Amino acid sequence: MAMEMLPWLETDWVLSQFAKRLKTCRHRYEAFVCAGKEEGYRQEFHHDGEDGRVLADDRFLKELGGPSGNRMASKTRSVIGWLSRRLKASSIKNVAIYFQREPSAFSRHFGKMDTKAKSLDRLRDKLGAYINAITHA
Numbered sequence: 001m002a003m004e005m006l007p008w009l010e011t012d013w014v015l016s017q018f019a020k021r022l023k024t025c026r027h028r029y030e031a032f033v034c035a036g037k038e039e040g041y042r043q044e045f046h047h048d049g050e051d052g053r054v055l056a057d058d059r060f061l062k063e064l065g066g067p068s069g070n071r072m073a074s075k076t077r078s079v080i081g082w083l084s085r086r087l088k089a090s091s092i093k094n095v096a097i098y099f100q101r102e103p104s105a106f107s108r109h110f111g112k113m114d115t116k117a118k119s120l121d122r123l124r125d126k127l128g129a130y131i132n133a134i135t136h137a
Contacts, residue, residue, distance in 0.1 A: 013089045077101070078109040083130055085110060 018028035081095040092110065096103040117124045 013087065016088075078106075078113060079127070079130070081106050082110050082113050082127070083134065086127075086131065087134060 015022065015025035015029060018025045018032070077099050081092065081099075084090040084095050085092055092106050093103045096106040099106075113123075113127075117127055
């Protein structure tokens with residue numbers, strides 16, 4: 001397998017889902033991909049959306065990437081970024097770029113969320129439930 005270094009591609013988290021040792025991870029990931037090829041064409045992964053890599057409704061993604069005048073969209077972007085960082089699924093920089101935001105602003109939002117989660121039981125429980133849902137999906 002040829003190794004091309006792509007600075008924007010996060011692989012550590014995905015591979016970590018298959019095993020603890022990198023060599024084992026790579027072998028199991030390759031087997032997983034090969035097994036998936038046998039499924040053939042699946043419409044749900046080839047819709048007419050703008051970004052087929054993201055499993056979400058296109059209107060939802062547009063709203064999240066749009067102007068930050070919508071407070072709920074801003075909070076949602078922050079939660080997605082916080083979870084991404086907490087679960088080591090992506091870097092702050094990559095999430096900020098995806099949502100067309102400044103990484104420094106995202107970083108500040110995460111810091112505020114960490115502080116709030118320490119003092120607000122409801123937020124801490126909600127974030128914990130999101131982590132649990134993602135890691136046990």
